[in-house]
Amino acid sequence: EAAVTQSPRNKVTVTGGNVTLSCRQTNSHNYMYWYRQDTGHGLRLIHYSYGAGNLQIGDVPDGYKATRTTQEDFFLLLELASPSQTSLYFCASSETANTEVFFGKGTRLTVV
């Protein structure tokens, strides 16, 4: 089965802090996504990529940067973390935008 691994699984940081969330997929998928999950909002797309070096802006990009360094690795960067970014973050991958999306187990981020 397709594998998506996120790290860390839990993170606490202070307001204004710097955070990097990491994601690696071993599926040889072209597409990778970062979502945040909040009660009442479901899964909202932050950034996505359809190949190494490619980056696309999602629906809620403010305050986030992303970088796709290789086919396998996709990073989400919060350079000045704010309490509003406290959330459950999921990384995911898929072969195309129309095929099954495989999710990691999530990273719970708390900004205090």
Next chain:
Amino acid sequence: QQKVQQSPESLSVPEGGMASLNCTSSDRNFQYFWWYRQHSGEGPKALMSIFSDGDKKEGRFTAHLNKASLHVSLHIRDSQPSDSALYFCAASEGTGGYKVVFGSGTRLLVSP
């Protein structure tokens, strides 16, 4: 405003009953639809896809798509307590599309 809306927000059915979940898109570019299920503490996992108008049945699960009205539904027959989870509808565009957009989710509780 989210382009994929789900209803109801929560649903409670007795064991053995029928659960019906709804999803409506506001973007006519969306052509491919999926249903995902998320159990507590896990990432979402794909249940089934539907790309053509009409019904698609997989075991106890039946999806229905009406592209003219941009409406997708999921019906769970003979609901089991293990079906209790958060259900997401996901949509993507046709050829050339890259984004996968998820709805706000429906929380299903199946009571023994």
